Every structure is written in C-alpha cells, then in structure tokens.
Amino acid sequence: MPFTFTRLRRAILSAPMLAVLAAPATALAQASYPNKPIQVIVPLQAGSAADVGTRVVLGKVGENMGASFAIENQPGASGLVGADRIARAAPDGYTLGGITDSVLNYAVNLAARTSFDPLNDFEPVSRMANIAWVLVANNNAAKTVNELVAQAQAQPRKLDYASGGNGSPHHIAMELFSAANKVQLTHVPYKGATQATTDVAGGQVPVMFSAVSVALPMIKDGKLRALAQPADRRSSLLPDVPTFTEVGMPAFNFSTWLGLYAPKGTPKAIIDRLNAEVARALTDPGVRDRLMGLGLDPLGSTPAQLGELTRTGHARIGKVIRDAGIKAE
Incomplete structure (x- = not known):
C-alpha cells in the first residue's frame, strides 16, 4: 500500500507524538x-489546631499568590x-489537605483498615507547624498532676478523660501518661477536640490532654x-505551668505536627510552587x-522531609500503640 497523506497523518498523531503535543498545554496550565x-x-x-494553623498559613499564602x-x-x-x-480528589492542585500526624500516624494505626494508604496516596507539600500540648482539668477536678495521679491510683477507672476521638492524639497521650x-x-471519646475541651471546661469530664491552641x-x-x-521546657504561653519532669513525674514528651498535602499524582511543578509559598x-x-x-511553632520543610517525617512517625507511633496495648474502642 502506498504511503498516503492519511497514513502520514496517522503516524504523526501517534500516541508518543500526542504526548509531545500535549506537553505545552500541560505546562501552560501549571504556569x-x-x-x-x-x-x-x-x-x-x-x-x-489543624484548623486554625491551616487558616493562618494559607491565608498568607493566598494573599501572596493572589489566590483564593x-x-x-x-x-x-x-x-x-x-x-x-x-x-x-483529582490530582490537579485544586484540592489540598491540612492534615496532622494524628490522622496519618495515630488514627490509621488504630483503625482495623482504611480506604487509603497514608504513605502512598498523598503528595507531601510542606510541614506548616509543630503543635504543643498540655494536660488540663476543670476547676472541680485535681488541682495538680500529682493529685490527679493519687486520685487515679486510689480509684482505678473511676476518673474519666475526654479525647477528640478513638485514636486521636488526646487518646494516645493519656494512655501513654497512664502507662x-x-x-x-476511663476514656470518653468525642467527635472532635473542640467539643471535648468545652465539656471538660464545663465539668462534664474531669481531664484531658489538649493542644495548647485549643485550650489556651x-x-x-x-x-x-x-x-x-509534656515537653522538655515550659512554653512561653504557659510560663507558670510546669513540665512533667519538674513535678517529679516520669519524663514525658508529646507533640504533633501539621502538614499540607495533595492527592497522589499532583504535578511536581505545583507541589514545588506551593512549597515555596508556604516557606515564604x-x-x-x-x-x-x-x-x-x-x-503552634512555625516550622516548614521540603516535600521530601515531610514525606520522611510521615513515614518515620507512622512506624514509631505504630510501635508505641502496639507496645502499650492501645486498642480502638
């Protein structure tokens, strides 16, 4: 069969050539x-903490980018x-997530199964902040942490504590403290940190661990x-509140972090642009x-660093949960 114009056109518009022709359009969309x-x-x-931190950081990112x-x-x-x-979500840069390690490391390790892979279904963009924590009680409960421990020792399982849900950092922190x-x-899980903290303040539940940002x-x-x-040193926001070590308790450090993520497959050019804007x-x-x-401690990262932080944290928290025998309720 002679090499006709039709065959030539088909050859030109073959799959590899179409990919080449599509590349400028993709680059233009990303630009x-x-x-x-x-x-x-x-x-x-x-x-x-995830909510307020995300709003503060991305509020400035949007202002700098002229984006909504x-x-x-x-x-x-x-x-x-x-x-x-x-x-x-579609990996096009128009759906992002402000996610804490409480979701990707704690909740996932406690769940019997999840519909997503925390290590492979997201593109890390940047860490945005570290989150400080504090043990709080209502005004009718223990006045010191030593008093709380004495009460709990005298009446096993008689004292309740609130959390933002099964597998939340509030839950894990108290279980580690108890051990x-x-x-x-006795664990009293709520559907979120805000309501849990409000009920502790209202006297419905005596104590809980809370992010400083929520309880302050x-x-x-x-x-x-x-x-x-639960830190090495006192927070400047709570200068009168001692660390656990200062009151003679076993050394106890606990903090979480907040990161920006995109769906897996989001173009690298978009990830890099967002990372630079968060850093800015x-x-x-x-x-x-x-x-x-x-x-919240402002602290960024490269995408690779956030990915490594997610992987190592997932393994570390998984081991803590298994070793402490913590179960989802």
Missing part, C-alpha cells in the same frame, strides 16, 4: 496555576473521613486549669506571631 479557587479540606473540627483558598472542615472517624476525600504512672482512667483561651478565662506540659508565608512576622500565640 497559570492557580486560575480558580483552591479547596482545602481539614479533616478535623473547626477550632482544632476555600477551607472546609470534614471531621469524622478521627480524621479518616476527610483524609479519604483528599486522597480520592507511665501505672494508673487507669479557656485557660486564660479561668475555665480550665493547666496541670503540666512562614517567614512573615505576622504569621509567626499568630501561630506562636496559638501554641
């Missing part, structure tokens, strides 16, 4: 990114519901009493002051 609002899903309650970030809270199953939605001090408390307003208002901080936002004095005033 103009973003050209519509970006949806950011926070898989935890409004008012949580629409932040939506979708709590449920300790963050697994919202994380699944992020993982299943270290050889006491037993109630501590300042006198509705919550801060008993001790974290150098802004106003952003840093707002985060630190909420108990």
Whole structure:
C-alpha cells in the first residue's frame, strides 16, 4: 500500500507524538496555576489546631499568590473521613489537605483498615507547624498532676478523660501518661477536640490532654486549669505551668505536627510552587506571631522531609500503640 497523506497523518498523531503535543498545554496550565479557587479540606473540627494553623498559613499564602483558598472542615472517624476525600480528589492542585500526624500516624494505626494508604496516596507539600500540648482539668477536678495521679491510683477507672476521638492524639497521650504512672482512667471519646475541651471546661469530664491552641483561651478565662506540659521546657504561653519532669513525674514528651498535602499524582511543578509559598508565608512576622500565640511553632520543610517525617512517625507511633496495648474502642 502506498504511503498516503492519511497514513502520514496517522503516524504523526501517534500516541508518543500526542504526548509531545500535549506537553505545552500541560505546562501552560501549571504556569497559570492557580486560575480558580483552591479547596482545602481539614479533616478535623473547626477550632482544632489543624484548623486554625491551616487558616493562618494559607491565608498568607493566598494573599501572596493572589489566590483564593476555600477551607472546609470534614471531621469524622478521627480524621479518616476527610483524609479519604483528599486522597480520592483529582490530582490537579485544586484540592489540598491540612492534615496532622494524628490522622496519618495515630488514627490509621488504630483503625482495623482504611480506604487509603497514608504513605502512598498523598503528595507531601510542606510541614506548616509543630503543635504543643498540655494536660488540663476543670476547676472541680485535681488541682495538680500529682493529685490527679493519687486520685487515679486510689480509684482505678473511676476518673474519666475526654479525647477528640478513638485514636486521636488526646487518646494516645493519656494512655501513654497512664502507662507511665501505672494508673487507669476511663476514656470518653468525642467527635472532635473542640467539643471535648468545652465539656471538660464545663465539668462534664474531669481531664484531658489538649493542644495548647485549643485550650489556651479557656485557660486564660479561668475555665480550665493547666496541670503540666509534656515537653522538655515550659512554653512561653504557659510560663507558670510546669513540665512533667519538674513535678517529679516520669519524663514525658508529646507533640504533633501539621502538614499540607495533595492527592497522589499532583504535578511536581505545583507541589514545588506551593512549597515555596508556604516557606515564604512562614517567614512573615505576622504569621509567626499568630501561630506562636496559638501554641503552634512555625516550622516548614521540603516535600521530601515531610514525606520522611510521615513515614518515620507512622512506624514509631505504630510501635508505641502496639507496645502499650492501645486498642480502638
């Protein structure tokens, strides 16, 4: 058969050639990114550390980029519901997630199974902050952490503690504290940190571990009493609150982090652009002051560093959960 114009055209428009022709269009789309609002899903309650931290950082990122970030809270199953939605979204840079390690490392390790792979279904963009924690009680409960331990030893499982849900960091922190001090408390899981903290302040539940960002307003208002901080040194926000080591308790360090993620397959050019913009936002004095005033330590990373942090944290927390015999309720 003679080599006709039709055959020539078919050869030119073969799959490899089509890929080459499509490349400039893809590059152009990425170069103009973003050209519509970006949806950011926070898989935890409004008012949580993840929520407030994400809003502060991406508020500045949006201002610098001239972009609109629409932040939506979708709590449920300790963050697994919202994380699944992020993982299943189109990888085009227009759906992102403000996710803490409480979701990717804690909740996932406690769940019998999940609909997504925390290590392979997301593209890490950047860490945004580290989150400080504090043990708090209502005004009718123990006045010191030593008093709390004495009460718990005298009445095993009679004292309740609140958490943001099964597998949440509030849950894990208290279980680790209980194991270290050889006491037993009864877990009262809520559907989110905000309601749990509010109920502790209201007297419905005596104690809980809380992110400083959530508890701080109630501590300042006198509705919550801060008993001790699980850190190496006192927070500048709570200078009068001792560390566990300072009150003679077993050394106890506990913190979490907040990161920005995209669905797997999001173009590297978009990931790199977002990473650079987060890094830029974290150098802004106003952003840093707002985060630190909420108990969040402004701290960025490269995408690779966040990926490694996720992997090592997943393995470490999984071992802690197994060794402590912590079970989802």
